[in-house]
Amino acid sequence: MLKTTFLGIELENCLMNASGVHCMSVQELNELAGSAAGAFVTKTATRDYRAGNPEPRYYDTKLGSINSMGLPNNGFDYYLDYVLERQKQGAKLQFLSVTGMSYEENIGLLKKIQESDYEGVTEFNLSCPNVPGKPQIAYDFDLTEKLLAEVFSFFTKPLGVKLPPYFDIAHFDAMAEILNKFPLTYVNSVNSIGNGLCIDLDKEEVVIKPKGGFGGIGGEYIKPTALANVRAFRQRLNKDIKIIGTGGVTNGRDVFEHILCGADLVQVGTILHQEGVGVFERLSAELEEVMRGKGYSSIEDFKGKLKTLD
Ligand SMILES: C=Cc1c(C(=O)O)[nH]c(=O)[nH]c1=O
Numbered sequence: 001m002l003k004t005t006f007l008g009i010e011l012e013n014c015l016m017n018a019s020g021v022h023c024m025s026v027q028e029l030n031e032l033a034g035s036a037a038g039a040f041v042t043k044t045a046t047r048d049y050r051a052g053n054p055e056p057r058y059y060d061t062k063l064g065s066i067n068s069m070g071l072p073n074n075g076f077d078y079y080l081d082y083v084l085e086r087q088k089q090g091a092k093l094q095f096l097s098v099t100g101m102s103y104e105e106n107i108g109l110l111k112k113i114q115e116s117d118y119e120g121v122t123e124f125n126l127s128c129p130n131v132p133g134k135p136q137i138a139y140d141f142d143l144t145e146k147l148l149a150e151v152f153s154f155f156t157k158p159l160g161v162k163l164p165p166y167f168d169i170a171h172f173d174a175m176a177e178i179l180n181k182f183p184l185t186y187v188n189s190v191n192s193i194g195n196g197l198c199i200d201l202d203k204e205e206v207v208i209k210p211k212g213g214f215g216g217i218g219g220e221y222i223k224p225t226a227l228a229n230v231r232a233f234r235q236r237l238n239k240d241i242k243i244i245g246t247g248g249v250t251n252g253r254d255v256f257e258h259i260l261c262g263a264d265l266v267q268v269g270t271i272l273h274q275e276g277v278g279v280f281e282r283l284s285a286e287l288e289e290v291m292r293g294k295g296y297s298s299i300e301d302f303k304g305k306l307k308t309l310d
């Protein structure tokens with residue numbers, strides 16, 4: 001009932017982790033690969049190993065989470081080796097997330113992927129909010145267009161982009177116009193809502209150390225924003241650009257809402273961090289229950305069919 005296809009590859013379901021959660025080490029990645037998730041994505045890799053920001057840098061709140069990890073990762077080769085090994089073992093669909101610490105590093109990373117034997121999907125993260133002094137690429141429209149134009153002058157493998165949330169219709173219009181110029185496999189909306197602030201009232205202090213307590217917000221807080229971004233890009237993007245919906249999923253009904261807005265796959269971050277990989281069984285069962293109650297037998301029956309009050 002939940003089976004779906006992505007790039008012509010059949011998946012057990014449309015669920016996967018959000019990059020950054022439960023995907024830093026080979027052990028975590030193997031746990032994802034062995035879970036009920038339909039697919040998985042690696043932690044966003046930079047060229048070199050990064051320790052990331054000082055701790056505490058992640059905090060669970062009543063309605064979600066705040067993080068300012070600072071892009072800790074084991075370096076690009078660690079993750080490329082992992083996906084190449086699994087590819088050799090017959091893995092069908094894999095997602096490798098990357099971002100560079102500079103324009104040149106972005107180009108260099110994608111050139112390395114293009115020249116490698118990797119046949120899977122690349123998720124180009126344009127939206128990390130937590131590296132001090134490094135603004136989110138996808139909030140700079142000219143830079144985004146320049147970067148994607150250079151990337152697609154040589155990159156011929158499947159490529160998706162991870163976007164930050166936008167909050168203005170004019171920004172949806174402007175970004176979609178840029179994205180529609182490129183042969184993207186998908187757009188993934190949204191990354192955490194950048195630079196939020198959570199407070200411990202008793203101590204009268206922030207809850208994470210980096211950036212004076214400012215960090216990306218995830219969880220229930222961001223579902224309305226995530227759904228709006230999924231819907232806005234589905235309405236504006238060429239139909240051959242798929243949509244991955246990320247943000248605010250805590251149960252099967254939330255997954256259903258993302259698909260109703262047009263998501264082809266749905267990623268979970270905060271709830272995966274809080275519940276562990278067992279969350280994929282729970283979300284699958286809950287989604288099936290919602291679908292059965294509505295008489296749907298496939299996600300194609302309702303994907304993108306959100307009604308308006310015309
Ligand atoms: C890749 C860095 C990211 C991070 C991070 O490593 O701080 N946190 C997020 O919420 N989103 C990101 O894209």
